[in-house]
Amino acid sequence: MLIALLPGDGIGPEVIEQAVRVLDAVTGDALSFERGLVGGAAYKAVGHPLPPETLDLARRADAILFGAVGDPDCDALERHLRPEQAILGLRKELGLFANLRPARLFPELADASALRPEVAARIDLVIVRETNGDVYFGEKGMRTTADGLREGYDIMSYNEAEVARIARVGFETARARRGRLCSVDKANVLETSQLWRDVVIEVSRDYPDVTLNHMYVDNAAMQLVRDPGQFDVIVTGNLFGDILSDQASMCAGSIGMLPSATLNSRNQGLYEPIHGSAPDIAGQGKANPLATILSAAMMLRYSLGKAAEADRIEAAVAAALAAGARSPDLGGRISTAEMGDAVLAAL
Amino acid sequence: MLIALLPGDGIGPEVIEQAVRVLDAVTGDALSFERGLVGGAAYKAVGHPLPPETLDLARRADAILFGAVGDPDCDALERHLRPEQAILGLRKELGLFANLRPARLFPELADASALRPEVAARIDLVIVRETNGDVYFGEKGMRTTADGLREGYDIMSYNEAEVARIARVGFETARARRGRLCSVDKANVLETSQLWRDVVIEVSRDYPDVTLNHMYVDNAAMQLVRDPGQFDVIVTGNLFGDILSDQASMCAGSIGMLPSATLNSRNQGLYEPIHGSAPDIAGQGKANPLATILSAAMMLRYSLGKAAEADRIEAAVAAALAAGARSPDLGGRISTAEMGDAVLAAL
Ligand SMILES: CC(C)[C@H](C(=O)O)[C@@H](O)C(=O)O
Ligand SMILES: CC(C)[C@H](C(=O)O)[C@@H](O)C(=O)O
Numbered sequence: 001m002l003i004a005l006l007p008g009d010g011i012g013p014e015v016i017e018q019a020v021r022v023l024d025a026v027t028g029d030a031l032s033f034e035r036g037l038v039g040g041a042a043y044k045a046v047g048h049p050l051p052p053e054t055l056d057l058a059r060r061a062d063a064i065l066f067g068a069v070g071d072p073d074c075d076a077l078e079r080h081l082r083p084e085q086a087i088l089g090l091r092k093e094l095g096l097f098a099n100l101r102p103a104r105l106f107p108e109l110a111d112a113s114a115l116r117p118e119v120a121a122r123i124d125l126v127i128v129r130e131t132n133g134d135v136y137f138g139e140k141g142m143r144t145t146a147d148g149l150r151e152g153y154d155i156m157s158y159n160e161a162e163v164a165r166i167a168r169v170g171f172e173t174a175r176a177r178r179g180r181l182c183s184v185d186k187a188n189v190l191e192t193s194q195l196w197r198d199v200v201i202e203v204s205r206d207y208p209d210v211t212l213n214h215m216y217v218d219n220a221a222m223q224l225v226r227d228p229g230q231f232d233v234i235v236t237g238n239l240f241g242d243i244l245s246d247q248a249s250m251c252a253g254s255i256g257m258l259p260s261a262t263l264n265s266r267n268q269g270l271y272e273p274i275h276g277s278a279p280d281i282a283g284q285g286k287a288n289p290l291a292t293i294l295s296a297a298m299m300l301r302y303s304l305g306k307a308a309e310a311d312r313i314e315a316a317v318a319a320a321l322a323a324g325a326r327s328p329d330l331g332g333r334i335s336t337a338e339m340g341d342a343v344l345a346a347l
Numbered sequence: 348m349l350i351a352l353l354p355g356d357g358i359g360p361e362v363i364e365q366a367v368r369v370l371d372a373v374t375g376d377a378l379s380f381e382r383g384l385v386g387g388a389a390y391k392a393v394g395h396p397l398p399p400e401t402l403d404l405a406r407r408a409d410a411i412l413f414g415a416v417g418d419p420d421c422d423a424l425e426r427h428l429r430p431e432q433a434i435l436g437l438r439k440e441l442g443l444f445a446n447l448r449p450a451r452l453f454p455e456l457a458d459a460s461a462l463r464p465e466v467a468a469r470i471d472l473v474i475v476r477e478t479n480g481d482v483y484f485g486e487k488g489m490r491t492t493a494d495g496l497r498e499g500y501d502i503m504s505y506n507e508a509e510v511a512r513i514a515r516v517g518f519e520t521a522r523a524r525r526g527r528l529c530s531v532d533k534a535n536v537l538e539t540s541q542l543w544r545d546v547v548i549e550v551s552r553d554y555p556d557v558t559l560n561h562m563y564v565d566n567a568a569m570q571l572v573r574d575p576g577q578f579d580v581i582v583t584g585n586l587f588g589d590i591l592s593d594q595a596s597m598c599a600g601s602i603g604m605l606p607s608a609t610l611n612s613r614n615q616g617l618y619e620p621i622h623g624s625a626p627d628i629a630g631q632g633k634a635n636p637l638a639t640i641l642s643a644a645m646m647l648r649y650s651l652g653k654a655a656e657a658d659r660i661e662a663a664v665a666a667a668l669a670a671g672a673r674s675p676d677l678g679g680r681i682s683t684a685e686m687g688d689a690v691l692a693a694l
Contacts, residue, residue: 136536
């Protein structure tokens with residue numbers, strides 16, 4: 001099976017390296033890896049954050065293991081050349097529409113959350129975020145108003161097919177967990193959200209075993225702080241999902257711990273840690289590779305049909321933490337490679 | 348000076364009543380009050396959530412003291428008849444574009460926050476939210492795609508004049524506080540945000556004494572959990588402000604404590620607690636009136652030029668809390684009226 005490795009910028013290459021060590025250890029030679037340039041690194045090398053060769057590799061691969069993109073050197077570039085466009089381009093070109101982000105506090109890390117330990121301990125949720133539509137991909141631009149003023153605009157929209165397919169992912173995810181789905185929108189203000197809500201209700205008829213509720217996004221942002229333990233699965237659009245999933249990650253403690261998967265309808269997927277490229281600590285061996293290692297486990301489970309191997313990795317991560325392995329973000333001092341060693345030792 | 352009292356739905360009338368008692372006590376007969384129907388209460392009485400008489404009263408008044416709107420009986424109505432439209436209509440018709448939400452933890456209530464006490468104690472920020480534009484007020488509707496699919500759409504936009512005037516409120520607010528302004532946008536994806544960022548930078552030239560930084564909204568949602576003490580003033584658009592200000596409130600503890608002001612360019616303002624109508628506890632004397640009492644204090648300060656009276660109310664609220672007054676939301680048992688009594692006693 002072919003894995004596209006796209007390390008990207010900043011700490012991306014370091015964390016990917018540890019994930020590859022772990023994958024090698026659990027899969028023997030079942031996987032072959034091919035590397036591609038992406039993000040600022042790709043722009044600097046060949047003038048585009050998502051070069052055609054990388055896109056081709058991504059299409060050919062059974063799954064993509066992605067590091068991180070983002071490079072301050074590229075801040076002044078036009079938007080379509082900035083590193084972040086690589087991730088948006090991959091999502092769109094490969095039809096990767098379903099971003100799954102589990103947020104759960106490892107009991108060993110109860111101190112890492114800004115929430116009270118008793119609140120944080122109850123977090124065990126998955127955010128299912130749509131990533132192919134919404135205001136991200138609508139028509140947008142700058143124009144001049146009748147009064148001669150500069151105006152920026154972006155069209156937000158969803159059609160019923162787009163909502164239905166992500167709603168199904170939400171319901172299926174909830175069915176495989178505790179059977180509760182919370183759909184988040186802003187239907188009291190947005191027509192896009194009204195359609196979202198209508199379609200989610202229509203799809204719910206196929207899932208009588210899942211309990212559905214609806215929440216406005218402002219309330220959801222409150223409830224994720226007040227009592228995140230109330231959520232099982234949250235399904236929401238691209239923009240609200242961007243905000244809420246980052247918020248939920250932080251509630252669950254260190255952002256260095258959390259993996260994500262973005263799937264298309266063929267279960268091909270892009271797997272990446274939720275953290276960014278952290279240019280301030282790049283190349284220093286300070287990055288925590290666990291989010292990427294856990295993303296590799298998700299890849300085994302969702303795209304490669306290797307659930308047992310995924311379980312082994314997740315158990316090894318828990319064991320490494322239990323044995324006291326702590327990178328700087330977790331209040332410890334071990335290096336990126338030493339954290340990889342700790343997981344390998346636990347395997 | 349004429350105050351429009353718009354109690355609205357649910358617990359609105361109860362909390363407004365206590366605020367009026369407190370206002371009477373500190374202002375003698377300097378204020379006259381006139382009541383108007385709003386929200387579900389107005390719909391039920393006269394068929395519209397914002398009747399013309401109410402709008403007229405709001406225009407004539409020096410300031411508006413608003414309770415809450417929202418009534419489950421109205422959930423099935425068409426959007427333009429729902430209670431929430433009243434608040435959107437007032438903001439738009441009166442040009443109330445600058446929503447100010449201070450979030451601060453009263454030291455007596457350190458236990459009320461879901462955040463660790465040492466994290467929560469550092470919260471002392473103001474969110475300045477634009478409330479006349481963005482995707483709230485753009486063209487919106489339902490349409491059919493070329494493939495015959497239902498599609499909902501909403502146009503997000505800001506022009507430079509809209510951004511500049513709210514940016515100025517942000518800079519002025521920061522100047523009067525600790526001199527730090529964080530502008531929140533999603534300029535890596537949205538053209539509306541790119542214009543926002545460009546204009547905020549242009550306006551910043553007039554405020555060399557204020558330190559400006561920019562943050563993406565997903566990161567801001569994380570940082571508000573991780574370390575809310577890092578913020579002084581946040582300025583942002585209507586949609587992001589809706590989400591972040593509710594999130595920040597919850598970080599600061601009980602939502603029953605936090606006031607808000609929404610001002611227009613004549614410093615006429617609408618003052619309201621940030622909590623909703625809480626239909627589940629309406630009419631039972633369980634609501635905490637402090638957010639509304641503190642909103643009345645903001646009204647004295649911002650719209651009526653009575654800063655000394657505002658200070659007196661805020662000191663009395665702190666004294667009532669210090670003396671142990673606790674409504675159910677704060678873990679206590681005193682009633683709405685008894686909380687009013689406690690503030691009056693402290694005055
Ligand atoms: C980099 C950015 C465009 C992206 C997004 O907003 O989707 C990121 O925040 C994410 O969540 O993956
Ligand atoms: C009721 C709703 C339309 C409103 C908004 O989204 O602005 C509310 O959430 C608020 O923040 O005042």
